[in-house]
Each structure stands twice: as C-alpha cells, then as structure tokens.
Amino acid sequence: MRLCKVDDLKGTEVLAKDVMTLEYKVLLSAGTLLKPEYIEKLKELNIRDVYVKEEVPDAKQVVILKEEVEADFRSKVKSILEKHTYSHNEKLMELSQTADYIITNILQEEEVVEKIYDIKERSSDIYEHSINLCSLATLVALRMELSQDTVHDIGVSSLLHDLGLRYLSIPYENQNLDELSESEYAEYKKHPIYGYSALRDENWISEAVKNMILYHHERLDGSGYPLKATDISRECRIIQICEAFDEMICGIGCKRMKVYEAVRYLRLNKDIKFDGKIVDILLEFTAVYPAGSVVLTNEGETGIVLYQNKQYPDRPVIRITKDRNGTAVDVVKDLTE
DSSP states (O other): OEEEEGGGOOSOOBBSSOEEOTTOOEEEOTTOBOOHHHHHHHHHTTOOEEEEOOOOOOOOOOOSSOHHHHHHHHHHHHHHHHHOBTTBOTGGGHHHHHHHHHHHHHHTSTTTTTOOBOOOOOOOOHHHHHHHHHHHHHHHHHHTTOOHHHHHHHHHHHHHTTGGGGGOOSOOBTOOGGGSOHHHHHHHTTHHHHHHHHHTTOSSSOHHHHHHHHHTTOOTTSOOSSSOOOOOOHHHHHHHHHHHHHHHHHTBSSOOOOHHHHHHHHHHTBTTTBOHHHHHHHHHTBOSSOTTOEEEOTTSOEEEEEEEETTEEEEEEEEEEEOTTSOEEEEEEETTO
C-alpha cells in the first residue's frame, strides 16, 4: 500500500485502510473503490491523504530454457539414451548436435549473461538433469568467456555425463547414497567409469569431453570418486559444480533440497571441494529464492517472491501476504531497499 494525496486520486484506486472521522467512525472501509463522488466527499471533509492499494504484479519467472523447449530436448535425449546399449554408440553422436541446439537456444535470449534465473527444486530423471546441467554449465562457460569449442565440449559432456547410470540396477533417484549398502554404494560410484569406458574409443568427441564424463564426481580435496583425483581441468571443475548443484535440487543420488540449501552447501565448500571462482559465477545468476517461492522475512512476515533484482540474487522483490501478526495484507517489498 502507499499513502496518496486525495487531490491526486483518479477514481480507480482501492482503499488499503479505513478512512475514519474525527470521532473514529468508519467513513469508508478498506477495500472500497474510490469513485469520483467519494473523492469529492473526502475533499469536503478536509481529508488530505488516504492509503490505497498498489497494483501487485504476479510472480514472474525467468528461466534458462522455456518449458516447451526443455521438454522437446528432454524427449530427444531420453529417446537416444534409452536406445543405447554398451559399445553401440552410433545414435549417441546425435547428442553432439543436440548440445549445439541447446547452446544456440540459450544464446538467442536477450542479455542472456546478465539475467538472474529462477532455478527451482524439482523431482526429475537423469534426462532432465542432463538438460539442466547443460544449461547451467553453458551459462557459466559464457560468463567466463570461454572459446566456442570449449562451450560445445561442455554441452556435449553434460548430456553424456551420466551415461554410466544406464548400466546400474540400484536405486539412485531421490535416494540418499548413505542409505545404500556398502556394495551398492561401491557400484554407484563406478558409473563415471562405465560412461567413460563406453566412449573411450570414440573419435567424434574430444578427450576433454571424455575426461569431463570421468571426473564429474571428483573434488578438489580428493574426497570425490571414482579416482579421488585433485588435478582437475577448468572444464571439469565447471561440470562438477553445476552437476552437484542440480543433483541436490532434483534429487539424483541424494535427497532433494531447497535451492537455498544447495546454495549454502556450495558456499560452505568453496575453495575446499569446489573452485571458488566458478562457484561465485554460478551463484551470480542463480536466484536463491525462485519466483513463486513462499518465504518468511526476518521481520516475521509471510510473502511470495515476485521477481529477482538484477545483481542481487538473494534480495528479490516479494509480495507480503501476512504481516508479523498473521493479518492478511497485500504489500510489495523490495528487499534491496
């Protein structure tokens, strides 16, 4: 709501608070449309200011790939990977072209590297996860101004990185790996090797792509798997960070988390498990509280995230729906202010 001078009213406003007489009697109730005749009466009574409701916008999401476009790519990737059998890789070559289509689609968006994106937690399979990894890693690579060939390799490896999971029979979706038996966990940790081995002799993908597939679960401190490697290329570090983030919010190999929880995990492990510079670049365009999220402010208000503030991924514009006392309100609050 906002305080408005009666002289500035146009006859289309709605009262946000009751208008009372000097005797504390309600003259006009909150929610009343201020018709011209009401405005004239207010002037006659020498009432100079009233509180009116502001027009509250709907939540506006900014996504990397439009929903229908993402669905088309997911269908394509799923069709190709589900038909794949070990060492029969002819159809997999199509994923190289699919990666280029995704990169091109991202580049067609205006100010693609300037936006903050609403990346929501969700339940998904390895196909949707691969598409989202491709989108995130591509954006990081573009912000780092890497070469066209490198961006292409990152896109291809993203779509192929979990190929090895096709060879597992153990559960891994929305599954905490600590709950697996020792033998099941050991088998799960082999999936990067299975994927790498299936593609090792292919000449239509680069060695960089093969290494990103093999190293996508390694960590800088040697706590990763399957090789506990610490000497990791820049491209592999990009894949590792984006892959870990998307895994957490969609529940591949772990229990699904909220976006802010995944963001906190990356921040806590900056320069320990993950390259700090790349973590910062990813989080620069990742909304901590995606549009549409219900949030609680530190003042005890309940609100809904409307849209993001450029350059402030943790300070969105929100619509307060309840004040600290639980009373229904309808107020827009910009957290950068």
